[in-house]
Amino acid sequence: MSFLKIRDLSVILRGTNHRLLRGVSLDVGATEVMGLVGESGAGKSMIGKAVLGILPRSARIVGGSIELDGVDLLTLPPRQRRHLIGQKAALIPQDPLTALNPARRIGPQISDRLVDILGWDKARARARAEEILHDVHIPQPDRVLRAYPHELSGGMRQRVLIASAFAAEPRLIVADEPTTALDVTVQKQILKLIFEMQARHGTALLFVTHDLGVVSKICQRLTVLYGGLVMEEAEVGAFFEAPRHAYSRALLAATPRHTDPTADLTPVPEAVIAEARRAVAEADQRWHA
Amino acid sequence: MSDLYRVEALRLSLPDMTRKPLFGAAPRIEILKGMSFAIPRGQVLGIVGGSGSGKSTLGRALVRLLEPSSGRVTFDGTDLTHLSEPALRPLRHRFQMIFQDPMSSLNPRMSVARIIAAPLSLHGRANPRAEALDALERVGLPRSFGARYPHELSGGQRQRVGIARAIALRPDFILADEIVSGLDVSSQAQVLSILRDLVREMNLTLAFISHDLSVIRRLCDRVLVLHQGEIVEDAACETLFAAPQAAYTRELLEAIPEPDPKKPWFQRAS
Structure with a gap:
């Protein structure tokens, strides 16, 4: 039974009929980790934002459905929709510096949403914030609660955001390139933490990334996107053994493998891009008809 | 040698600068x-x-x-x-340099040809524009790209313009x-x-x-x-x-x- 069920989701650039997402369907099981990969502009972040109801103003959903725990979000009135998303889903954002308010202390930035969404009183929310910081292995959580974002390192800020995402015990977390801005060594620690938390809380995870290396280590399934269109959806084991789609194969061939001295990097061949573009054009033709 | x-x-x-006092020099x-x-x-x-x-x-x-x-x-x-x-x-x-972010190291108001030609004319080369277009070809971009502006290019193409600018002077x-x-x-x-x-x-x-x-x-x-x-x-x-x-x-x-x-x-x- 999938916790997140997206069917035929289309998003357009407002005021045009240019589609950013072209009929995307995907499922994420209740405790499953799904990787969403593609090059920049493929629409991978867009899917996560559509699920969380935080699409930019310039984008508009024009078709399809997004079911969260059996309820179609797109049929709900805005207030109810926001309430439901707030209770059941959370985001781990890409850039820990812009995601935190520089003028406020860490504590209230974590506990506010517990008060607003779950209706907890302030003392309980604060205690929970301290507890969850402890869970993400932050030493001296009471000190960090009183700190401002600039007083923390990049890795520490990302830990705070992971804590904040898990604080309200959501059933689904969207992680939008959460380690792209970090060093490889810090990236590893942060990924380890996200998956430790995911396993402990039994959360569904939609993991947006451009890095197939990361996907191979942490996801159970993955969806490959090109131009807002799903190219391939597969189990991770089978995919890295033999990707079915030509575009996926090309993407994998362009991903560096540092332990293999002979493997060379090949850019995605023109012919493969042409083929992917053709698929996009055909999907648009069917849609406009 | x-x-x-x-x-x-x-x-x-x-x-x-994070530890600079209000007056006086910052610690090094x-x-x-x-x-x-x-x-x-x-x-x-x-x-x-x-x-x-x-x-x-x-x-x-x-x-x-x-x-x-x-x-x-x-x-x-x-x-x-x-x-x-x-x-x-x-x-x-x-000795030339290629920068990390082409969006901030390529002038958005200048065409690609002008961007690449700028250091050439600064160093007094006779025919900067022709050399700039040659450099474009060397990085695998068509000469016609000289007329484009950085925002019209993809990330990879922009970075190739950065490379073209660096090699145009034929540095060591x-x-x-x-x-x-x-x-x-x-x-x-x-x-x-x-x-x-x-x-x-x-x-x-x-x-x-x-x-x-x-x-x-x-x-x-x-x-x-x-x-x-x-x-x-x-x-x-x-x-x-x-x-x-x-x-x-x-x-x-x-x-x-x-x-x-x-x-x-x-x-x-x-």
């Missing part, structure tokens, strides 16, 4: 803590390290965008260490500072292969700064591993990957997620 660069006991400190923070190495002509040197390791600062000291506090940087027999800007200028066309040395870290894997592969061809064709010496060892392996002959302002390992590329000596190098290598689910990376908590 086969070394293009010689670096001896290089130290560099910068003012720490030592970024490079004494580095010595040489870059032989024609070599592709990888410089790798985490953020704050001093890799960009080292690069900037090599092309004298920063002045070292002590030690010596010699380029082709000339001591650059404390050379004044007027004295540096006639040398500058011989190029410093590439994290030039593929903002790119998709496909553009990354393309930029790396162009760079590799150019090094061979133009007989370039290249210093390639990156935080990503898997990229370094595809390109470099030799690698310097930096950690907190010091060189912790200096080895031939193959040696480094086959038998890393420094603990920090091993840590960096183990942190790279290779696209293979069967190789253990970290144990999933269950």
Whole structure:
């Protein structure tokens, strides 16, 4: 039974009929980790934002459905929709510096949403914030609660955001390139933490990334996107053994493998891009008809 | 003389603005803590390290965008260490730089041809526009791209314009500072292969700064591993990957997620 069920989701650039997402369907099981990969502009972040109801103003959903725990979000009135998303889903954002308010202390930035969404009183929310910081292995959580974002390192800020995402015990977390801005060594620690938390809380995870290396280590399934269109959806084991789609194969061939001295990097061949573009054009033709 | 660069006991400190008092000078923070190495002509040197390791600062000291506090940087027999800007200028066309973010290093109001031609005319070349278009061709872009503006290009194409600008002056040395870290894997592969061809064709010496060892392996002959302002390992590329000596190098290598689910990376908590 999938916790997140997206069917035929289309998003357009407002005021045009240019589609950013072209009929995307995907499922994420209740405790499953799904990787969403593609090059920049493929629409991978867009899917996560559509699920969380935080699409930019310039984008508009024009078709399809997004079911969260059996309820179609797109049929709900805005207030109810926001309430439901707030209770059941959370985001781990890409850039820990812009995601935190520089003028406020860490504590209230974590506990506010517990008060607003779950209706907890302030003392309980604060205690929970301290507890969850402890869970993400932050030493001296009471000190960090009183700190401002600039007083923390990049890795520490990302830990705070992971804590904040898990604080309200959501059933689904969207992680939008959460380690792209970090060093490889810090990236590893942060990924380890996200998956430790995911396993402990039994959360569904939609993991947006451009890095197939990361996907191979942490996801159970993955969806490959090109131009807002799903190219391939597969189990991770089978995919890295033999990707079915030509575009996926090309993407994998362009991903560096540092332990293999002979493997060379090949850019995605023109012919493969042409083929992917053709698929996009055909999907648009069917849609406009 | 086969070394293009010689670096001896290089130290560099910068003012720490986060601890600057309201009045008076900021305390200085030592970024490079004494580095010595040489870059032989024609070599592709990888410089790798985490953020704050001093890799960009080292690069900037090599092309004298920063002045070292002590030690010596010699380029082709000339001591650059404390050379004044007027004295540096006639040398500058011989060492060029490619920047990380083409969106902030390419002027959005200038056409690609003008961007590439600008340093050429600055150095008094007779026919900057023609040379600029030749440089475009060398990086695999059609000459017609000269009329375009940076925002009309993809990330990979923009980065190739950055490369074209650097090679247009036919320098001896190029410093590439994290030039593929903002790119998709496909553009990354393309930029790396162009760079590799150019090094061979133009007989370039290249210093390639990156935080990503898997990229370094595809390109470099030799690698310097930096950690907190010091060189912790200096080895031939193959040696480094086959038998890393420094603990920090091993840590960096183990942190790279290779696209293979069967190789253990970290144990999933269950």
